[in-house]
Structure formats: structure tokens, C-alpha cells
Amino acid sequence: MIAKDSPIFYHKYRHRSFYCPICKQRFDTSDYLGKVFKGNDKAMWLSNMVMHYRHNHIVSWNKYWGWYGRAYRKAAHFSDYDTEKAIVNERAKRQIARKCPQYIVDKGIDTSVYSKLQGTTAETITVVDKVWSKAQA
Numbered sequence: 626m627i628a629k630d631s632p633i634f635y636h637k638y639r640h641r642s643f644y645c646p647i648c649k650q651r652f653d654t655s656d657y658l659g660k661v662f663k664g665n666d667k668a669m670w671l672s673n674m675v676m677h678y679r680h681n682h683i684v685s686w687n688k689y690w691g692w693y694g695r696a697y698r699k700a701a702h703f704s705d706y707d708t709e710k711a712i713v714n715e716r717a718k719r720q721i722a723r724k725c726p727q728y729i730v731d732k733g734i735d736t737s738v739y740s741k742l743q744g745t746t747a748e749t750i751t752v753v754d755k756v757w758s759k760a761q762a
Contacts, residue, residue: 678717
């Protein structure tokens with residue numbers, strides 16, 4: 626496996642990094658998620674990818690919590706941060722499966738990996754199952 630394409634890469638002198646198949650770049654992993662998913666590179670990749678996707682690929686998320694966020698949240702009738710974050714994280718999980726299906730299949734990111742992440746819904750599992758069934762067909 627080529628290091629630049631591996632889900633998690635351990636640098637000799639730096640932090641761990643993960644690969645985003647959408648951006649086609651590597652990003653530093655979260656220290657917190659590194660501790661939570663220590664020893665499980667697939668779940669660590671997926672959790673970091675969800676966070677990355679939420680902040681870098683869902684433009685509205687940063688608007689809601691940015692400089693003029695209060696106005697955006699009021700217009701969207703948002704509830705509290707944790708509830709909205711859980712909703713957006715689920716959306717990110719499904720979008721990751723849809724936008725890079727071959728990558729998640731090639732790296733073995735299946736429903737068992739998705740299930741390790743907090744709050745994974747049946748809807749998300751269904752999407753991942755569809756991705757895997759199409760890849761195996």
C-alpha cells in the first residue's frame with residue numbers, strides 16, 4: 626500500500642495523518658480521536674474523515690457556527706450544538722460512502738467500522754450496505 630493513499634499513516638517525526646479521497650490530500654488526525662480509536666485504523670480514519678467532511682466539505686456547517694452564525698442558526702431553527710452536530714455527522718457518514726465508494730470498499734471500511742462510530746443510524750448502515758453490494762456485483 627502506498628503511504629499517501631493509506632487511510633492512516635504514522636509519520637516518523639510527526640503526528641498521524643489521514644487521507645481524504647475527496648480532496649486527494651493528507652490531513653493531521655485529531656489527537657482525541659486517535660486516543661478513542663487507538664489500534665483501530667479504519668474507525669480512526671472514518672471518524673477523522675467525518676470531522677474533516679463536516680468542516681471542509683459542508684459549507685453551511687461553518688456558516689452556522691462562524692462569525693454570523695447566530696443569525697443563520699435562528700433562521701434555520703437550530704437546536705443545540707450537540708444535536709445539530711450529530712445530524713450533520715450522520716449526513717457526512719452517508720456522503721463519504723456515496724462520494725468515495727471504491728475507496729471505502731478497497732480499504733475495508735464496512736458497516737462494522739461505521740457501527741463503531743457514535744450515533745450511526747440504520748439509514749447510514751443501509752447506504753453503506755448498498756455501496757458494498759454494488760462493489761461486489
